Amino acid sequence: MQASRPASKLKFKNDLPKSTVFGDSAILIYDGIFDRQVLTKKWIQTFERKYSVRSGEKLKNIDTFPKHIKSILKLAQGLPTQEITLVVLGGGSVGDFAGFVASILKRGVRLVQIPSTWLAAVDSAHGGKTGLNVSKIKNQIGTFYPADEIYLIKSILKTQPEARVVEAFGEIIKISLLEGQGLWREGQKLKSISSDYYWKLLPQMIEAKYRIVQRDPQERLGIRHLLNLGHTVGHVWESQLKIPHGLAVLLGVAFAVEWSFARGLMNSKIYYEIRLSGMGSYLPDRFELKKLLRKIKQPQKFLLQDKKISTNRKIRYVFVKSPGRPVIESVSVQELIAEMARQAQ
Amino acid sequence: MQASRPASKLKFKNDLPKSTVFGDSAILIYDGIFDRQVLTKKWIQTFERKYSVRSGEKLKNIDTFPKHIKSILKLAQGLPTQEITLVVLGGGSVGDFAGFVASILKRGVRLVQIPSTWLAAVDSAHGGKTGLNVSKIKNQIGTFYPADEIYLIKSILKTQPEARVVEAFGEIIKISLLEGQGLWREGQKLKSISSDYYWKLLPQMIEAKYRIVQRDPQERLGIRHLLNLGHTVGHVWESQLKIPHGLAVLLGVAFAVEWSFARGLMNSKIYYEIRLSGMGSYLPDRFELKKLLRKIKQPQKFLLQDKKISTNRKIRYVFVKSPGRPVIESVSVQELIAEMARQAQ
Numbered sequence: 229m230q231a232s233r234p235a236s237k238l239k240f241k242n243d244l245p246k247s248t249v250f251g252d253s254a255i256l257i258y259d260g261i262f263d264r265q266v267l268t269k270k271w272i273q274t275f276e277r278k279y280s281v282r283s284g285e286k287l288k289n290i291d292t293f294p295k296h297i298k299s300i301l302k303l304a305q306g307l308p309t310q311e312i313t314l315v316v317l318g319g320g321s322v323g324d325f326a327g328f329v330a331s332i333l334k335r336g337v338r339l340v341q342i343p344s345t346w347l348a349a350v351d352s353a354h355g356g357k358t359g360l361n362v363s364k365i366k367n368q369i370g371t372f373y374p375a376d377e378i379y380l381i382k383s384i385l386k387t388q389p390e391a392r393v394v395e396a397f398g399e400i401i402k403i404s405l406l407e408g409q410g411l412w413r414e415g416q417k418l419k420s421i422s423s424d425y426y427w428k429l430l431p432q433m434i435e436a437k438y439r440i441v442q443r444d445p446q447e448r449l450g451i452r453h454l455l456n457l458g459h460t461v462g463h464v465w466e467s468q469l470k471i472p473h474g475l476a477v478l479l480g481v482a483f484a485v486e487w488s489f490a491r492g493l494m495n496s497k498i499y500y501e502i503r504l505s506g507m508g509s510y511l512p513d514r515f516e517l518k519k520l521l522r523k524i525k526q527p528q529k530f531l532l533q534d535k536k537i538s539t540n541r542k543i544r545y546v547f548v549k550s551p552g553r554p555v556i557e558s559v560s561v562q563e564l565i566a567e568m569a570r571q572a573q
Numbered sequence: 574m575q576a577s578r579p580a581s582k583l584k585f586k587n588d589l590p591k592s593t594v595f596g597d598s599a600i601l602i603y604d605g606i607f608d609r610q611v612l613t614k615k616w617i618q619t620f621e622r623k624y625s626v627r628s629g630e631k632l633k634n635i636d637t638f639p640k641h642i643k644s645i646l647k648l649a650q651g652l653p654t655q656e657i658t659l660v661v662l663g664g665g666s667v668g669d670f671a672g673f674v675a676s677i678l679k680r681g682v683r684l685v686q687i688p689s690t691w692l693a694a695v696d697s698a699h700g701g702k703t704g705l706n707v708s709k710i711k712n713q714i715g716t717f718y719p720a721d722e723i724y725l726i727k728s729i730l731k732t733q734p735e736a737r738v739v740e741a742f743g744e745i746i747k748i749s750l751l752e753g754q755g756l757w758r759e760g761q762k763l764k765s766i767s768s769d770y771y772w773k774l775l776p777q778m779i780e781a782k783y784r785i786v787q788r789d790p791q792e793r794l795g796i797r798h799l800l801n802l803g804h805t806v807g808h809v810w811e812s813q814l815k816i817p818h819g820l821a822v823l824l825g826v827a828f829a830v831e832w833s834f835a836r837g838l839m840n841s842k843i844y845y846e847i848r849l850s851g852m853g854s855y856l857p858d859r860f861e862l863k864k865l866l867r868k869i870k871q872p873q874k875f876l877l878q879d880k881k882i883s884t885n886r887k888i889r890y891v892f893v894k895s896p897g898r899p900v901i902e903s904v905s906v907q908e909l910i911a912e913m914a915r916q917a918q
Contacts, residue, residue: 290639294707297635297714301707310793332677332714335702336791357680362639362646369642369677371716446681448655 235438236341236354236375240431242382247274250340253311255303257326259283259318259344267383268317275315277303283321288361290369300329312337316375317384319345320352320473324367327358331373341375344384346396346426347474350403350433353378355441355455372446380430386423395474397421400433401507402457402481407436408552415507450544454554457546458484461568464530469523479520482511487567488547493557498550514571521572531561580783581686581699581720585776587727592619595685598656600648602671604628604663604689612728613662620660622648628666633706635714645674658683661720662729664690665697665818669712672703676718686720689729691741691771692819695748695778698723700786700800717791725775731768740819742766745778746852747802747826752781753897760852795889799899802891803829806913809875814868824865827856832912833892838902843895859916866917876906 239245244267247254256278262268263280272278279300281287304312314337316326323341330339343353359370404415411432418425437455444451462480465471471479485502488494494502502508512520532541542558549555584590589612592599601623607613608625617623624645626632649657659682661671668686675684688698701719704712749760756777763770782800789796807825810816816824830847833839839847847853857865877886887903894900 290642293639294635298708301710301713328677332673332716334713335704335715335717359680363643365646368646368679370680371677372680 235442236356237377238431238434239377239379240382241379244268244271244342244381244384245379247271247315250313250315251311253307254313254315255279255300256315256317257281257300257322257329258316259322262317262344265387267387272317279303281318281322281325283318285321285361285366287321287325288359288366290360290362293360296325297329297333300333304333309334309337313340314338315340315342317342317344319343319348323348323353324357324359324370327356327373327375328360328370330375331358331371336373339373339375340377340379342379342381342384345388345392346385346423347392347399349380349385349430350396350426351399351437354434354437355452356445374445380434382427385427388423393423393426394421395472396426397510398458398462398474398477398479398481400426400429401511402455402477403433403436404507405481405485405502405548405551406440406454406457406554407432408550411436412507412551416505418506418510421510450556453544453556454546457481457548457554460531460543460545460564464524464527465520468525468530469520471520478510479512479517482513482517483521483568483571484546485511485548486514486517486571487545488549490567490570491547493547493549493555502551517571518573521568524568527565527568528561531564580787581701582722583776583779584722584724585727586724589613589616589687589726589729590724592616592660595658595660596656598652599658599660600624600645601660601662602626602645602667602674603661604667607662607689610732612732617662624648626663626667626670628663630666630706630711632666632670633704633711635705635707638705641670642674642678645678649678654679654682656683658685660685660687662687662689664688664693668693668698669702669704669715672701672718672720673705673715675720676703676716681718684718684720685722685724687724687726687729690733690737691730691768692737692744694725694730694775695741695771696744696782699779699782700797701790719790725779727772730772733768738768738771739766740817741771742855743803743807743819743822743824743826745771745774746856747800747822748778748781749852750826750830750847750893750896751785751799751802751899752777753895756781757852757896761850763851763855766855795901798889798901799891802826802893802899805876805888805890805909809869809872810865813870813875814865816865823855824857824862827858827862828866828913828916829891829893830856831859831862831916832890833894835912835915836892838892838894838900847896862916863918866913869913872910872913873906876909 256275260280260282314330330337341353343349356372356374358373359367362368404411440454458477458480461483462476465479466473466476489499541561544556545559547555601620605625605627659675675682686698688694701717703718704715707713749756785799803822803825806828807821810824811818811821834844886906888909889901890904892900
């Protein structure tokens with residue numbers, strides 16, 4: 229039995245804040261790669277208590293969790309529980325892991341997230357989902373535990389390699405299509421995918437996510453399920469072809485747009501507007517979808533394992549009528565597989 | 574960042590409800606001793622999905638947690654997340670463990686507690702505290718996750734051996750002293766400690782705990798700290814002399830009454846009223862306290878490890894002015910040790 233919690237306080241800054249702003253009882257949990265970067269190396273050293281982790285899905289493995297929690301509890305020794313603050317610097321996996329730690333350490337301590345990737349800054353750091361993997365299945369345990377504060381640091385986000393920038397685009401076009409309005413209109417001006425462009429749209433994109441999360445913080449009402457736009461088929465690509473999450477979602481959104489059109493939910497005027505728009509022109513085209521759909525093996529087996537599929541083998545699939553008008557329809561696994569076959573032809 | 578959750582729904586019944594009332598997606602987590610009891614053996618067999626555990630602090634060890642969670646997730650396979658209900662039959666350790674599991678399994682599932690000991694029925698099943706132990710230190714990780722429903726089953730509670738009945742008395746006199754009023758007056762009629770007597774007072778005792786918990790569900794305001802009456806010195810006995818929790822609390826409450834009187838917070842009229850009252854006459858007397866205080870070694874070292882002790886080595890100690898009028902005063906570790914020495918003379 230859980231009740232909702234208030235949204236996180238957002239702080240947009242050019243540079244990392246001094247470690248002293250987090251109080252005397254701060255513990256830094258951070259991606260070890262930042263020990264090797266000029267921008268962050270000295271900042272990390274200003275924390276008396278710190279714990280370096282290696283990012284990636286392995287970090288979220290339940291088997292190594294006892295070892296991690298023991299080390300972190302050692303760092304927390306002697307600190308007054310009410311004042312402990314976990315400060316987290318890293319991308320999605322580090323945020324999921326450390327958010328979970330914060331939610332259970334001494335039955336919950338203060339949590340400050342500093343997402344270091346665009347994917348985390350736009351999406352995963354917000355909304356409070358934390359998680360660990362059990363027997364290689366993702367997020368089998370976890371909590372809803374929104375960070376107290378989330379810092380969006382321009383200098384950190386801008387140092388990402390180009391590949392990470394492109395990977396974030398899937399979640400960006402997803403949230404823009406869900407939100408519509410100003411965010412989608414802004415997207416029409418997109419000339420090229422770049423950190424500058426992301427930074428400019430970041431507050432609006434985060435706001436759009438919160439508008440959905442706050443109506444259904446614990447995913448009980450089906451509203452938050454809208455955020456799964458592009459994820460159903462995206463997950464198949466991600467897990468079978470090891471395509472990075474962001475790109476898989478981008479493909480999944482393109483698939484959803486195609487299906488929405490073919491199903492008659494989206495009219496042709498809107499379909500072509502999306503396809504030819506600034507943002508939409510970066511969606512993978514029919515040819516690319518076809519190529520990648522043909523690589524998927526045994527989709528049925530995979531889809532039936534998906535935790536979001538309800539008892540009677542129905543999938544609550546997120547379609548798009550137009551930007552700002554998503555719609556969830558219940559489809560059978562058979563229908564989805566038939567559509568995958570159609571788009572693969 | 575956590576917000577409070579509604580209180581649990583209480584159900585007082587003579588016998589265990591049919592397993593079917595918990596729905597098609599129920600998973601029973603239970604103390605294995607009930608496989609050997611006539612009253613429960615057949616009932617357990619009516620659950621399609623069940624997981625037997627061995628009660629005790631070892632169950633709460635983080636090192637064995639990955640193994641447990643994997644087995645429980647296997648049982649949950651294929652069930653729709655929103656409908657999973659963990660039904661928990663057991664005492665304090667089983668409730669703490671399974672409550673924690675429920676709070677993180679798929680980010681939180683329905684939880685039904687069926688406390689099987691008086692200690693759990695009166696105290697630990699209520700208020701939502703769950704916990705695991707790390708490096709032998711109790712409840713270093715955990716959540717606040719009140720059960721959706723708590724069943725109080727007369728036939729289960731009445732089959733406890735006499736020793737368990739006596740052990741619960743510490744928490745019972747604690748809550749009666751905190752509440753005062755009707756509950757304390759009822760206590761005056763106590764002729765002998767018995768299950769019948771507990772069953773009669775159970776609704777009132779649980780209500781008294783909820784009145785405190787609901788004013789401070791996440792232990793942030795200091796109000797919930799009142800429930801630590803008798804626990805500061807109690808924990809020293811519990812951990813050093815391996816005295817059962819309930820008896821240690823009983824001794825701790827007696828110590829607190831003595832100190833409240835000696836400190837001038839409680840006047841002599843009230844002190845003797847308590848000491849000579851129905852309930853109060855079961856409090857360990859000065860001679861017994863003396864004997865057991867003399868067995869404590871290095872209290873200072875132990876007290877400084879206590880997670881409730883704040884930075885400046887002060888303890889927020891719960892005194893009692895009179896039944897229904899507890900008061901928290903900040904005392905130094907030195908003061909407490911001096912008082913332990915005084916009562917040991």
